[in-house]
Every structure is written in C-alpha cells, then in structure tokens.
Amino acid sequence: MILRALALLISPLLLAACLSGGQSAPADSPFAPPVDTSKEAVDPVVVGWRLMEAGEFELALQSFYRAAAQTGATADLLAAAGTANLGLGRLGQAEDLLRQSLDLEPDHAETWNNLGVALMEQGKLPEAELILKKAFALDNGESDAIRDNLRLALAKAENPAYDGGNTQEYKLVRRGSSDYLIRQTP
Numbered sequence: 001m002i003l004r005a006l007a008l009l010i011s012p013l014l015l016a017a018c019l020s021g022g023q024s025a026p027a028d029s030p031f032a033p034p035v036d037t038s039k040e041a042v043d044p045v046v047v048g049w050r051l052m053e054a055g056e057f058e059l060a061l062q063s064f065y066r067a068a069a070q071t072g073a074t075a076d077l078l079a080a081a082g083t084a085n086l087g088l089g090r091l092g093q094a095e096d097l098l099r100q101s102l103d104l105e106p107d108h109a110e111t112w113n114n115l116g117v118a119l120m121e122q123g124k125l126p127e128a129e130l131i132l133k134k135a136f137a138l139d140n141g142e143s144d145a146i147r148d149n150l151r152l153a154l155a156k157a158e159n160p161a162y163d164g165g166n167t168q169e170y171k172l173v174r175r176g177s178s179d180y181l182i183r184q185t186p
Helices: 002-018 044-053 057-071 075-088 091-104 109-121 125-138 144-158
Strands: 170-174 180-184
Touching: 044 057, 044 075, 057 075, 075 091, 075 109, 091 109, 109 125, 109 144, 125 144
Parallel strands: none
Antiparallel strands: 170 180
16 A cells, blocks of 8 residues: 555656656757847837837837836936937927926927927927028028928918818838928828
C-alpha cells in the first residue's frame, strides 16, 4: 500500500522531468516574447512626434502628457500638446497650451505660428495676423510654412468674405520638429 502511494507520487515528477522546454518557450511559439524590463524605455516625446507624423493626434497627446508627468511641463511639451490639440480640432485647448508655452519661452517662432493657426481657425483674424507677423519676424522669413500661413491670414483679413459660405477642408502638415502648416485638401 505504501509502495503504491509512493509510486503515484513519484511518477508525475518523473514525467514532468521528461518534458522539453522547461522555463523557456519554444522557438515556434505563437506567443510574444517576454518584455525585457531592464532596458531603457523610448523617450515619450520622440514617440509623441512619431505619432503626430502618423496622424495619431490623440495618442501623441497622451504621450506628451506622459512625458510632462515624468519631467514637468516644459515649454516644448506644452507646445507639443497644444499642437496635438490643434490637430484634433480642439482649438480652445490648443490656444491655451500654446499661450502657456509662449509664457515660458517667448522666442519660439514655431509656437507663435501654431498659435496663429489656432486663432485663424477660430476666426480671430486680427490677432492671428499679428501673431503670424511676429512668428515671421522671429523666423527671419526663412520658413515657408510661416510665410504661407501669414499670406492666408492677410488674404482672409483683406477679404472677410474670403471663405464665407464656402466651407474649405484643411489638413495640418508637419514641417520640421514642431512646425505645422495648414494645407487645403483637394
């Protein structure tokens, strides 16, 4: 009786020892490999800009907020979050974040440009025109995107009926690290 009980206890252990693999997964396993948590994670700001390039503005915004939680709300992160909100069409939030960024770093031409775009989209043409002129001056007229946005603001200011009754679709196009241009979609 004791021998039978002992045999029943030992046989599963012997059978388990015969199995291949042990702790490692087989090479042809359909499951994902385990994550190596000892490696350094990718910078969330870099991830955010890559997501912006892919048109994933909501995910980019989350990535920028994650970076701000790690390092604090810097002028660059506020501008990036404002630009992501601009891409999402959240013009009021974009304006607030871009203004906060400019309070911290007032000499950043791309942020002034993006604020001008947000104001222009809200219909605040006189202020947008002034802000785009400031962006153009800070950039010394070198950026085609800022120049094109200023031209659009001036055209809308000269002819208030420029887009009256005619709804135009625009697309936000990234040029450089944080510089965006509004282009009309065909």
